[in-house]
Amino acid sequence: MTDPLSRIRHLPRVALAHLPTPMERLGRLGAAIGLSNLWVKRDDCTGLGFGGNKVRKLEFDLAAAREVRADCIVCGGVAQSNVARQVAAACAKLGIECHLGIMRGRVSVPEPAYGESGNILLDRLYGAIIHEIEWSEDRNSGLQRLVESLRKAGRNPYLVPYGASDALGALGYVLAAEEIVNACPNVRWIVHASGSAGTQAGLVGGLLALGHPARVVGIDVDAQPERVSADVCRIGKEVAALLGCNDWRDDLVEVARHWSAGSYGTSDKTTREAIQMAARLEGLALDPVYTGKSLAGLIGLARQRKFAEDEPVVWIHTGGGPGIFAYPALMASIASTA
Numbered sequence: 001m002t003d004p005l006s007r008i009r010h011l012p013r014v015a016l017a018h019l020p021t022p023m024e025r026l027g028r029l030g031a032a033i034g035l036s037n038l039w040v041k042r043d044d045c046t047g048l049g050f051g052g053n054k055v056r057k058l059e060f061d062l063a064a065a066r067e068v069r070a071d072c073i074v075c076g077g078v079a080q081s082n083v084a085r086q087v088a089a090a091c092a093k094l095g096i097e098c099h100l101g102i103m104r105g106r107v108s109v110p111e112p113a114y115g116e117s118g119n120i121l122l123d124r125l126y127g128a129i130i131h132e133i134e135w136s137e138d139r140n141s142g143l144q145r146l147v148e149s150l151r152k153a154g155r156n157p158y159l160v161p162y163g164a165s166d167a168l169g170a171l172g173y174v175l176a177a178e179e180i181v182n183a184c185p186n187v188r189w190i191v192h193a194s195g196s197a198g199t200q201a202g203l204v205g206g207l208l209a210l211g212h213p214a215r216v217v218g219i220d221v222d223a224q225p226e227r228v229s230a231d232v233c234r235i236g237k238e239v240a241a242l243l244g245c246n247d248w249r250d251d252l253v254e255v256a257r258h259w260s261a262g263s264y265g266t267s268d269k270t271t272r273e274a275i276q277m278a279a280r281l282e283g284l285a286l287d288p289v290y291t292g293k294s295l296a297g298l299i300g301l302a303r304q305r306k307f308a309e310d311e312p313v314v315w316i317h318t319g320g321g322p323g324i325f326a327y328p329a330l331m332a333s334i335a336s337t338a
């Protein structure tokens with residue numbers, strides 16, 4: 001039988017992640033929300049730099065940077081960007097200079113720790129060079145300017161786009177789809193946090209290429225469900241093309257809109273409930289920006305009976321743990337609530 005992922009297996013890739021990540025049954029959480037076949041894919045355990053979903057993407061993006069002999073990497077995001085932290089760690093490991101554009105103006109600073117603890121502290125620890133830039137809705141123009149200024153200074157920079165969400169990075173999640181299907185062949189639903197859209201585009205493209213009928217539900221964490229859907233479709237089509245797959249359909253993309261707490265970086269009652277349930281029922285630590293919202297989405301959808309009681313449902317823990325320490329007051333209030 002021909003390998004449906006053969007086209008991407010020979011692409012340049014650097015080994016950065018601990019793969020495959022574990023799949024674990026969530027027995028107590030499942031029982032609490034009426035799902036007897038609930039699993040977690042532990043992509044918080046990808047290893048490098050406290051782990052998370054972006055390490056998979058960087059295996060492809062940073063290999064491409066090596067191919068063009070880049071002498072530095074440019075990436076960025078808000079102070080608590082998880083991708084920035086994972087890029088900084090990967091650059092340290094590969095011995096390449098890392099420039100991070102840290103964006104002001106996307107989130108209002110919720111607590112003093114936000115600007116100095118968690119991810120930003122780790123960025124500095126891993127030796128990244130920090131540039132303060134302004135947030136722009138298109139997400140990448142500030143980073144592009146950073147690339148241009150490095151070029152003018154005679155450098156050969158490589159841009160890892162916002163969220164590492166280009167088609168190349170998304171291939172990391174094509175391979176994650178294969179891992180999930182290998183571990184749980186009859187998986188029916190895959191649920192995860194969706195923001196810059198590369199994770200979802202890779203999962204949907206991977207399942208399509210594998211001919212697997214599982215549905216992916218991305219939980220919008222940005223309060224921009226239409227933008228997220230459009231980006232998943234755009235990147236997903238490119239992923240399908242890289243896989244040699246001609247049957248991409250936009251109706252494969254499902255983004256759930258009710259668990260974003262109204263804006264990026266804020267949380268609501270559903271987020272806080274999800275963080276507490278994961279901690280107390282399963283010993284899992286979730287952050288309030290991504291995984292808290294995505295589990296809130298899963299819990300909400302289970303209560304709406306979107307999933308049959310015994311259908312295999314896989315929730316992906318996409319990481320983000322260091323972000324917990326940027327919100328000490330919020331997390332302390334969740335911890336002290338009975």
Ligand SMILES: Cc1ncc(COP(=O)(O)O)c(C=O)c1O
Binds near residue numbers: 083193291
């Ligand atoms: C912890 C975490 N989960 C999920 C996501 C969303 O992934 P994507 O940007 O590929 O949609 C991110 C993105 O930054 C993240 O940091």
